[in-house]
Amino acid sequence: MNDKTFLAELDAQSRVKQEEFFDHIASRLQRPRQKTAPIRTLKGAPEDWDRYELSLEARITQFVKHWELAGGHAHRLAAMKDAVLLIQDMVRHTGAKHLIMQDQPELEPIQTALLRTKEELQREEQQDINLTIWNAHGLDDAAKGWLVAAAAQADIGITAAHAAVSYTGSVVLPSSEISGRTVSLLPTMLIVIIPVLRLKTRLGEVLRPMDEWPLAERPAGIHFVSGPSRSADIENDLTIGVHGPGIVHALLIEEA
Structure with a gap:
């Protein structure tokens, strides 16, 4: 044979x-076997769902509810300066020693503040902080590998969301040279900055514009994060933090 x-x-x-x-x-x-595909008169989302839109206040309320039901922590803050203070407090409270954050423009105030916090704690001899900024532009494979290793040992990772969806309680994180996916996947704790104007009602509002992205500019990965990583693959035993951070904080920033 x-x-x-x-x-x-x-x-x-x-x-x-x-x-x-x-x-x-x-x-x-x-019941009998269905061997032919049923005729579908509708394709895609119904028109009434495409028209479904929540006010900004309702979007914030719904996102916080769904995010927290999935095990995440949500913080509603008036301005970026409040996010800076909260993150500084988290670093001190948790005793975090290794931090990594994206090199995104909206995160510059946090980057500056954490560098200042690092110097203060070192002077006080209370905490030795190692802060890594992710920017893979122009790096060779060895340097990129070093960034991945830094993310793997990080206690806290910090990133800004491309968008967030209130109906599903999800944040959307595309990867790029200045926003490596490992920053949101490997640290023990993840902090996501979400300007509230990026908070949408429906997932389609985020997905449809992505169809217009030029092929050459599309990211290698787009991650939809809804709370901490969880898995029940082994004997249906729910375990937190298996495939990603076990602690996730969403910081909703109200200022434009």
């Missing part, structure tokens, strides 16, 4: 088992 014949027999056996499997499901449901 040659390889082609052998593979054809395996395929035939697999199709028989597949038919038996679906027949068994249909019998247990006590």
Whole structure:
């Protein structure tokens, strides 16, 4: 028996088992097998859903509710300076020693403040902080590997969201040279800065504009984060922080 014949027999056996499997499901449901696709008169989201829009206040309230139900922590802040103070307090309270953050323009006030905090704590001999800024522009593979290693040992990662979705309680994090995906995936704790004007009602409001992105400018990855990482793959035992940060804070900034 040659390889082609052998593979054809395996395929035939697999199709028989597949038919038996679906027949068994249909019998247990006590209804006939549906072997043709039903005719669908609608495609995509219904028109009334496309028109569904919440006020800014309602979007904030709904996002916080859904984010916290998924196990995340939400903080509503008036201005970026309040976010700076909160993050400084988190660093001191947790005793974090390794921090990594994206090199995004909106995060510059936090970067400046953390460098100042680092100097203050070193003078006080209370805490030795190592702050890494992620920017992979022009780096070779070895330097990029160093950045990934820094993210892997980081206690806290800080990034700004491209957008957030109130209906699902999700933040949207595209990767780029100045916003590496490992900053949001590898640290123990993740802090996401969300200007409230980036908070949308529906997921479609975020996805549809992405269709217009030029192919050459599309990111290698777009991550939708809804609270801390969780998995129940092993014996249905829910475990937090398996595939990403176990603690996630969303900081909603109200100033434009």
